[in-house]
Amino acid sequence: MTYRVIAMAALLGSASTLHAGGIDRSGQSITALFESGRYAEFSLGSVSPDTSGVGAGPRSAVAPTPGANSGNMTDNFFTFGAAYKADINDQLSYAIIYDQPFGADVDYPAGTGYFAQGSKAEFNSNALTGLLRYKMPNNFSVHGGIRVQTIEASAAIPFIGNYSVEGDRDTGLGYVAGVAYEKPEIALRVSLTYNSKIKYDVRTSENSVLGSNVTETKVETPQSVNLEFQTGVAADTLVFGGVRWVDWSSFEIAPNDYGRLTGGGKLLSYEDDVYTYSLGVGRRLNDTWSVAAVAGYEKSNGGFSSNLGPTDGNKSLGLAATYTRDSMKITTGIRYINIGDAETTLGGGQTAAVFEDNDAVAIGVKVGFTF
Structure with missing residues (x-):
């Protein structure tokens, strides 16, 4: 049974959310490490969010624009x-x-009368991870x-005092470590x-009513833990899912002048850690096609959210299909x-302000090759 075909659909269904808690985007999956033989894949995701809020009332220093609609403040991205994976x-x-x-694209429309109109924010990241995996004779393996x-950013x-900030690109180094258990005869992997x-240490250029200043801002992208599983439950049928924990309560971006103004x-911080859950089922239809469906959940924690990230938890449903031909697999997926x-x-x-009834x-699309 070609469980790998089903697993590809499962992977895209769970990883294409691209709208998780904090500024989480990729989920930092290492699924490619478990592919058979020599393998390469490429993926592209597109997200169209619609996130808008309404100013609370009555008018006061903390609710300056009651009834004003913010307009969609999240750009498509x-x-x-x-x-690439290979055996030694x-x-x-x-x-x-x-x-x-990690990433964020915030762009409040101008001319709405909403207090944050014209505000913008962008956060970009790129990561290259090198991993080794050692298989032990008892079906366990370790990787790191x-x-x-x-x-x-x-x-x-x-x-906020006509404030703007530009953070230079900076490079940091981290590590990955983990363990896995597999039972191939039932397509089990945990x-x-x-x-x-x-x-x-980000070189930061700030401009505001305080003037122009160049300082250094310390930033830490958060630690996280991914628990992922899959198992066969019937002929050509796979159940899969996972839990991801991210230490968002320890993350902040706090430039010097922004702190003086406020x-x-x-500038950006979160009160709570975030747990993201997913559960799905995949089914191989024939030697060419397989399909999968996945549901996702993040708990709403309550309290106040940042004006640069006014969301609190989510629920999602995704569908994916994989087409296999020779050594190539093409997976497409959509998620609401x-x-x-x-x-x-x-x-x-x-x-x-209150942000309600928003969605994305x-x-x-993912293309994988085994050779």
């Missing part, structure tokens, strides 16, 4: 990924994986390696992978994400 011998294999693990990652927030935090505020309602604040413990649609 694309992500790209690639991986019967016990050792390696993989090189490229992804864009290093990750080289770059980040860069910028923002313009007119309603893997646990830890991704370390990565530290940066009395110690952070219902974005959790959120409230934002400008201080004082009061609501400035993600589409992905």
